[in-house]
Amino acid sequence: MTDLHSVSIKDLSLNFGSISVLRDLNIEVADGEFLVLLGPSGCGKSTLLNCIAGLLEISDGQIFIKGKNVTWEEPKDRGIGMVFQSYALYPQMTVERNLSFGLRVAGLPKPEIQKRIAAAADILQIGPLLQRKPAELSGGQRQRVAIGRALVRDVDVFLFDEPLSNLDAKLRSELRVEIKRLHHKLANTMIYVTHDQIEALTLADRIAVMKGGLIQQLDDPLTIYNKPRNLFVASFIGSPA
Ligand code: ADP
Numbered sequence: 001m002t003d004l005h006s007v008s009i010k011d012l013s014l015n016f017g018s019i020s021v022l023r024d025l026n027i028e029v030a031d032g033e034f035l036v037l038l039g040p041s042g043c044g045k046s047t048l049l050n051c052i053a054g055l056l057e058i059s060d061g062q063i064f065i066k067g068k069n070v071t072w073e074e075p076k077d078r079g080i081g082m083v084f085q086s087y088a089l090y091p092q093m094t095v096e097r098n099l100s101f102g103l104r105v106a107g108l109p110k111p112e113i114q115k116r117i118a119a120a121a122d123i124l125q126i127g128p129l130l131q132r133k134p135a136e137l138s139g140g141q142r143q144r145v146a147i148g149r150a151l152v153r154d155v156d157v158f159l160f161d162e163p164l165s166n167l168d169a170k171l172r173s174e175l176r177v178e179i180k181r182l183h184h185k186l187a188n189t190m191i192y193v194t195h196d197q198i199e200a201l202t203l204a205d206r207i208a209v210m211k212g213g214l215i216q217q218l219d220d221p222l223t224i225y226n227k228p229r230n231l232f233v234a235s236f237i238g239s240p241a
């Protein structure tokens, strides 16, 4: 069964010392699905994403990506690309160098690197920015480059941690449309963390509403909105019943 799912999270728990942050989570993300993890600050969204990325060691359970048990794999071997809230671009490098850096480290041939950068630049409309430095870019442009860095790695699964939180409302809605377009075009699996209900409702195939390290409801946006399972989900996202 596991092979059918792009990301499988089985009985995952994570404790920081004696504090239980994630409690016995089970999630199956289908191939090509856009799953949003939605919940208030501190509910464990970033922690869960970091577990999937391999940046945190889990206390219990297993994680499968494309059917392969990656629970003990290094982040770089998991076939994932991550985009954070802060852009984390190298300030001294041009956009092009920022995009190619990881590929050069991995030893990819130059023509292949150029091909991937050209494709990413085209999709994200950052071609004219390739020779600029991050300081010469707007916030929206920087976040496009950050997405581009995950894109050129040709990964199976994209993980986004509140990538639009630092942007103003107008840019947020523009980039929301772009991320949606990107997903349609690439048709790969995306797991997207946000505390923003609008973002969740517009982007998601399914939404996992989280509170206190537990999933309160995992459903498609319409069901979550119209049939919230409990008071918490209703007050956080659902229509007033
Ligand atoms: P979210 O991303 O939903 O805002 P987080 O995943 O960042 O929430 O945090 C979930 C909980 O875990 C919070 O209560 C936070 O204080 C706690 N936490 C996060 N990182 C650590 C850490 N390194 N050590 C101890 N507690 C942590």
Ligand code: MG
Residues within 6 Å of the ligand: 045, 046, 047
């Ligand atoms: Mg967070």
